[in-house]
């Protein structure tokens with residue numbers, strides 16, 4: 001395979017709340033190759049959004065801070081960039097869409113103005129050409145009456161339409177990487193399918209790599225080439241979509257798969273995962289999943305498993321390897 | 325937008341009637357015999373009877389109200405008991421100075437209030453914020469009579485830069501408008517700060533940053549206009565208060581405005597004047613409310629479109 005376009009190495013991000021440090025992401029490794037869609041899946045609170053905001057370097061406004069690791073974009077560490085260099089990357093080389101289409105657009109500015117602004121921030125083109133390009137982008141994401149919509153305000157559009165606008169805006173400078181943080185979670189199922197279609201089209205036409213964040217494995221199966229499963233600020237399992245769905249190794253992944261309603265599901269699968277994601281203070285010392293794991297062993301409580309083979313963070317897997 | 329404006333203006337008509345009724349009732353709501361009140365404590369029975377007749381107080385209430393409204397429509401607000409002059413003339417005369425002082429004060433207040441508010445929201449919890457909020461708290465808590473007297477002491481008596489009072493050229497406006505504007509500036513500053521800090525947490529601000537915009541553009545294009553929406557309402561309200569004339573500031577600076585007229589007529593129990601000032605102040609608030617709503621619609625497209633159509 002070619003060089004990764006984006007590679008996150010040993011990323012650590014934490015928040016300072018009332019003088020205490022809360023580690024939200026602890027040592028993530030993740031690569032994204034050109035034209036690839038990688039899913040990042042995990043329950044709410046596992047650190048998916050924090051990971052994406054760390055890549056975009058948009059943690060400033062929260063008391064969040066990347067405390068270690070590197071984020072290489074085309075071989076250069078974004079974490080070492082100056083503010084000016086970071087701004088040149090944002091929206092131009094790497095862009096992002098968010099979970100809440102209803103609130104992600106500025107309510108007092110016309111759609112056209114918001115699109116043109118994104119285009120002209122990074123490209124030296126005239127207002128007229130920028131408008132033309134904006135309309136072209138709206139057409140690409142399947143918005144009917146694109147010219148009329150340029151003069152409308154966000155509240156005049158449905159959630160699905162707004163998310164299309166967000167995609168058009170994010171794609172308007174032809175970025176190499178698109179980060180989509182739960183782009184369809186707030187939408188109903190039919191609209192969700194349409195938005196996924198638009199994103200796949202975008203990938204096909206522009207060869208954009210997409211980091212697709214969701215808590216819904218069903219969406220992953222539909223969209224992604226590879227998957228990374230996140231839990232408590234770490235990746236607990238990763239592999240191709242085929243590997244993860246056909247042969248999940250980590251009990252957490254199995255649990256997540258078990259919680260997808262599926263006809264003829266195997267008997268030995270979990271119905272859903274017991275309990276809840278532990279808060280940072282309550283995280284077990286060893287494997288972070290130990291307190292919810294149906295296969296937990298004494299050793300799991302004491303020592304955190306490494307990512308065996310770069311794929312799976314579970315002591316059971318080590319035993320399998322040894323016996324094989 | 326036009327439709328919305330027309331709707332709003334038509335909606336004012338019933339309110340105007342209620343206000344006229346309240347102003348009319350003012351004299352009658354004061355406990356005791358209005359004729360006796362107007363005539364004063366040492367009036368003879370005859371004098372009281374004269375007054376009763378002169379002001380139509382011997383007529384039934386509904387008839388009095390009809391007459392009152394009839395006169396109102398002809399621009400006749402009655403005569404001052406003290407000076408005997410038409411009340412309308414007195415109000416017109418006093419309105420100009422108060423309006424001009426209000427405008428000057430609002431100019432200060434908006435300039436400093438918005439500037440300080442935006443700076444402290446952007447630099448929150450850093451020294452510019454602490455300094456700004458120190459001024460804002462001072463502005464709210466320093467009584468205007470004290471501020472006014474201090475300014476006269478420093479700038480008029482000691483330095484001799486500005487006159488101690490009275491109305492005239494632009495130099496006579498500086499001290500009273502600053503005294504009056506300081507409190508409003510402080511209120512606007514604090515309001516702008518909290519409004520902008522709320523807006524800066526919004527998702528679309530993050531969207532702006534994710535496009536690669538500079539912080540200046542994010543604040544200038546995306547945050548400030550949204551943050552101003554509630555500030556407009558609050559400033560309008562303050563404007564309304566100032567337009568009623570500040571009794572304290574006008575008295576300190578011998579300003580011939582509505583505030584001083586009000587305090588003088590209250591002291592002299594000049595009921596027709598007090599009654600008409602109530603009417604005027606209500607009308608002012610109503611109009612300002614309308615203006616604020618229209619401005620609100622202009623700033624907030626959601627209102628403009630949904631309620632307008």
Ligand SMILES: Nc1ncnc2c1ncn2[C@@H]1O[C@H](COP(=O)(O)OP(=O)(O)O)[C@@H](O)[C@H]1O
Nearest residue numbers: 015017024043044045046047048049050051062
């Ligand atoms: N602004 C913040 N302040 C403090 N802690 C935060 C903040 N944002 C996120 N966190 C912490 O990071 C963890 C991961 O959050 P997040 O990345 O939003 O989860 P996900 O997107 O997977 O649902 C949360 O459990 C929370 O403890």
Ligand SMILES: [Mg+2]
Nearest residue numbers: 048049181182
């Ligand atoms: Mg999230």
